[in-house]
Amino acid sequence: MVITDQLIAYKTINNLLKQCKTIKQIHQLHAHFITTGLLSLNPCHNQSKILIAVTTIKPTSSSTNLLSYAVSVFNSIPNPSTFCFNTIIRAHTLLSSPLNALLFFSQMRSVSVPPDFHSFPFVLKACSQLGSLSSAQTIHSQALKIGFVSDLFVSNSLIHIYSVSHRLRDALYMFDESSHRDVVSYNALIDGCVKSGDVAKARELFDKMPFRDSVSWGTLVSGYAKSGLCKEAIQLFHEMELNIRPDNIALVSALSACAQLGELECGKRIHDYIQESRIRVDSFLSTGLVDFYAKCGYIEIAIEIFESSQDKNLCTWNAMLVGLAMHGHGQLLLDYFSRMINAGVEPDGVTFLGVLAGCSHAGLVDEARKLFDKMESVYGVSRELKHYGCMADLLGRADLIKEAMDMINKMPMSGDVSVWSGLLGGCRIHGNVEIAVQAADHVMELKPEDGGVYKMMADLYADAERWEDVVKIRTCMDAGKVKKIAGCSLIQLNGVMHEFVAGDDLHPQTDDIYVVLNAIGKHQNEPC
DNA sequence: ATAGGGTTAG
Numbered sequence: 031m032v033i034t035d036q037l038i039a040y041k042t043i044n045n046l047l048k049q050c051k052t053i054k055q056i057h058q059l060h061a062h063f064i065t066t067g068l069l070s071l072n073p074c075h076n077q078s079k080i081l082i083a084v085t086t087i088k089p090t091s092s093s094t095n096l097l098s099y100a101v102s103v104f105n106s107i108p109n110p111s112t113f114c115f116n117t118i119i120r121a122h123t124l125l126s127s128p129l130n131a132l133l134f135f136s137q138m139r140s141v142s143v144p145p146d147f148h149s150f151p152f153v154l155k156a157c158s159q160l161g162s163l164s165s166a167q168t169i170h171s172q173a174l175k176i177g178f179v180s181d182l183f184v185s186n187s188l189i190h191i192y193s194v195s196h197r198l199r200d201a202l203y204m205f206d207e208s209s210h211r212d213v214v215s216y217n218a219l220i221d222g223c224v225k226s227g228d229v230a231k232a233r234e235l236f237d238k239m240p241f242r243d244s245v246s247w248g249t250l251v252s253g254y255a256k257s258g259l260c261k262e263a264i265q266l267f268h269e270m271e272l273n274i275r276p277d278n279i280a281l282v283s284a285l286s287a288c289a290q291l292g293e294l295e296c297g298k299r300i301h302d303y304i305q306e307s308r309i310r311v312d313s314f315l316s317t318g319l320v321d322f323y324a325k326c327g328y329i330e331i332a333i334e335i336f337e338s339s340q341d342k343n344l345c346t347w348n349a350m351l352v353g354l355a356m357h358g359h360g361q362l363l364l365d366y367f368s369r370m371i372n373a374g375v376e377p378d379g380v381t382f383l384g385v386l387a388g389c390s391h392a393g394l395v396d397e398a399r400k401l402f403d404k405m406e407s408v409y410g411v412s413r414e415l416k417h418y419g420c421m422a423d424l425l426g427r428a429d430l431i432k433e434a435m436d437m438i439n440k441m442p443m444s445g446d447v448s449v450w451s452g453l454l455g456g457c458r459i460h461g462n463v464e465i466a467v468q469a470a471d472h473v474m475e476l477k478p479e480d481g482g483v484y485k486m487m488a489d490l491y492a493d494a495e496r497w498e499d500v501v502k503i504r505t506c507m508d509a510g511k512v513k514k515i516a517g518c519s520l521i522q523l524n525g526v527m528h529e530f531v532a533g534d535d536l537h538p539q540t541d542d543i544y545v546v547l548n549a550i551g552k553h554q555n556e557p558c
Numbered sequence: 559a560t561a562g563g564g565t566t567a568g
Contacts, residue, residue, distance in 0.1 A: 082559070113559080120559065151560040186561040193562090217562040224563090249563040279564040286565065317565040348566040380567045387567095416568065448568090 047083040053096060056083050060103070074111045077103055081117040097125050112138075112146050119152045123159060131156035132165060145172075147181040154187040163195040179208075186214045193222025217245045224253030244277050252283035255290070263287035264296055276303075278315055285318035289325040297322045313343040320346060324353025347375055351384035360392020367401075377409050379417070386420035395428045419448030426456015431465050447477045458486050463494050481507070 050056045060080055063069040069076055084100045104110065104118045115138040122131035135153045138145060145153075150173050157166040170179070170188055178184045185208040192201035201222040205215055216239040223232035236242065236250050247270040254263035267284040270276055276284070281300055288297035301319060304311065311319070316339035323332040336342070336350045347370045354363040367385055370377065382405055389398035402421055405411050418441055425434035434453050438445050450472040457466035466487065473483045484507045491499040528537065537543060 078559090116559065146560095148560045155561085181560090183560045188561095190562060212561090214562045219562095221563060243562095245563045247563085252564060255564095277563090282564045312564095314565045321566060343565085345566045350566090352566065378566095383567055 044079060047079055048086070050083050050087065053084070053087055053099065056080065056087070056099075059083075074107055074109070074114055077107050078111075078114050078117045081114070081121055084121060097121065097127055097130075110143065112143055112149065115143055116146070116148045116152060119149065119156070123152055123156045126159065128156035128159035132160070135169075139172075145176065145178075147178050147184055150178055150181075150184045151187040154184075154191050158191045158194055161195075163191070163197065166191040166195070179204075182208070182210060182212060182215075186212075186218055189215055189218040189222070193218055193225060196226050198222050198226040198228065213239070213241055213243050213246065217243075217249055220246065220249050220253070224249065224256070227257070229253055229257050229259060242273070244274055244280065247274060248277065248279040248283065251280050251287075255283045255287040258290070260287035260291045260293075264291070264293060278309065278312060281309070282314045282318045285315075285322045289318070289322040292326055294326045297326065311339060311341065313339075313341040313346055316341060317343070317346040317349045320353060321349040324349065324356060329353055329357040329359070342375075344375055344378060344381070348378075348380045348384060351381060351388065355384045355388030355391060358388075358391045360388045360394045360397075363388040363392075364394070364397055377411060379411055379414055382409075382411055382417055383420060386417060386424065390420060390424035390427060393428060395424065395430070398424050415443065415446045415449060418445070419452045422449050422452030423455055424452075426453050427459060429456070429460045431456055431460065431462050435465060445472060447473055447480070450476070451483070454483065454486060458490055461490065461493055463490055463496070466490050 047056070047059055050059065063076060063080070080103050081100050084096050084103070087096055100118060100121045104114065107114055110118075115134060119131045119134050119138075122128065122134065131153065135145070135149070135156075138149070150169065153169050154166060157163075157169060166188075173179050173184055173188075179188065185204055189201050189204045189208075192198075192204060201219055205211065205219045208215060216235055220232045220235050223229065223235065232250055232253055236246060239246065247266070251263050251267050251270065254260070254266060264284060264287050267276065267280060267287070270280060281304065285297055285300055287293070288300065301322075303309075304315065304319075309315070316335060319335045320332045320339075323329070323335065332350065332353050336346065339346065347366070351363055351366055351370075354360075354366060363385065367377075367381070370381070382401070385401055386398055389395070389401070398421065402413070402417070405413050405417065418437070421437060422434050422445075425431070425437065431453070434456060438449060438453065441449075450469045454466055454469040454473060457463070457469060470483050470487050473480060477483075484503055488500050488503045488507075491497070491503065530537065
């Protein structure tokens with residue numbers, strides 16, 4: 031190779047491009063490229079280097095500027111090569127503009143620039159970002175025609191898109207058909223099994239794969255946690271610790287399992303591990319920790335972690351709000367909600383579930399009504415059945431049964447079990463038999479196997495001394511169909527799990543527990 | 559230059 035001044039300048043600029051942190055720096059280098067004539071040396075290749083540099087910039091406010099710059103660079107290339115097209119498609123997938131990525135791909139096809147084995151993974155990623163299975167199928171057929179499906183990256187991209195589109199059979203087909211598979215093929219398919227609800231199949235693949243990396247472990251731990259198999263999730267996490275260093279993703283999933291189960295000791299150990307290993311607490315981990323401590327009863331620690339967290343996202347805020355709601359801290363929750371809005375975080379449906387549930391528990395009726403009104407008009411969050419359910423519960427508790435009934439009648443959709451059960455709960459508290467009968471009819475129609483309604487109606491009639499009706503209800507219950515699912519709760523104390531089922535007396539300290547419970551009950555009835 | 563796993567609610 032002949033070392034020329036031009037080559038040195040080219041290499042320097044190439045390295046400088048890689049180090050660019052801002053769009054301004056790229057502009058300067060781009061200008062330099064033009065003025066020194068280096069751009070004309072190999073225009074297609076060098077312009078693409080600029081495009082690649084653009085995509086490595088961390089988007090600050092919006093990626094729109096970066097993309098429009100990238101497009102203008104692309105448009106200045108007279109006859110873009112495959113490499114150029116790949117780069118502009120890649121830029122759009124990286125900066126979350128998948129539709130445009132697909133449009134560039136179709137432009138590429140229409141001007142007969144042949145795609146290569148780099149093109150397909152980019153384009154398929156755009157399909158998965160769009161959630162468009164049909165586009166993926168089209169791309170798949172093109173890849174098949176040109177003969178790229180045997181490429182490992184292409185076939186893995188296809189396994190992935192079919193997995194996330196809940197097309198497990200297609201994902202399995204791709205997996206079985208691919209001549210060579212690697213750990214990524216297995217991981218993508220394991221995720222597909224999890225997403226299609228077949229955790230057993232996921233486990234089977236996990237057990238038989240020749241090599242497992244942290245993604246394999248993390249996928250299955252989170253799969254178990256999401257499928258409600260929390261004990262399995264924690265067990266697998268412990269097994270993982272013996273084999274490989276858990277990363278943030280595995281830690282988050284394990285924390286979620288601990289939170290769901292109330293596994294205080296296990297979750298604390300994870301927290302200790304995070305601190306000892308000086309793991310950077312990202313927004314996912316802070317969410318996991320806040321949720322975990324809140325669910326295990328330690329709302330103060332949850333608040334502490336939330337406040338000290340450097341990295342919060344919508345879920346972190348939601349976990350905090352839901353935690354405060356669970357603990358009955360209604361006023362504090364409203365303060366946090368305002369802080370969230372002021373911080374520029376856009377609330378979603380979960381946010382409002384937390385806020386409304388919190389108001390309900392704290393009896394903050396006016397506040398809830400106002401926020402419920404503003405949900406769509408001010409915050410642009412659509413009011414779903416769950417939110418109406420919260421309102422029915424809140425109004426019912428506050429003895430505003432008529433208002434709750436009016437709300438339900440005016441709803442744009444028909445009420446579901448949660449809405450009518452919410453209203454029924456209010457009727458039960460305030461002894462409103464008439465409305466209770468209507469609400470109960472709806473619940474029984476929508477969920478005939480629900481035993482709770484019958485129990486509630488029996489109690490209501492008993493309070494109203496309508497004994498004949500009590501007998502009728504009991505007869506219905508005994509007649510079958512009704513599943514009596516007993517309420518149950520778990521609490522861990524000093525490392526021992528205590529389990530209670532409604533009405534049981536199996537705990538060794540049952541008598542003592544009831545003495546305290548009765549005392550609390552009496553205390554609650556006394557005026558504060 | 560290309561492929562895979564994460565948190566909140568229900």
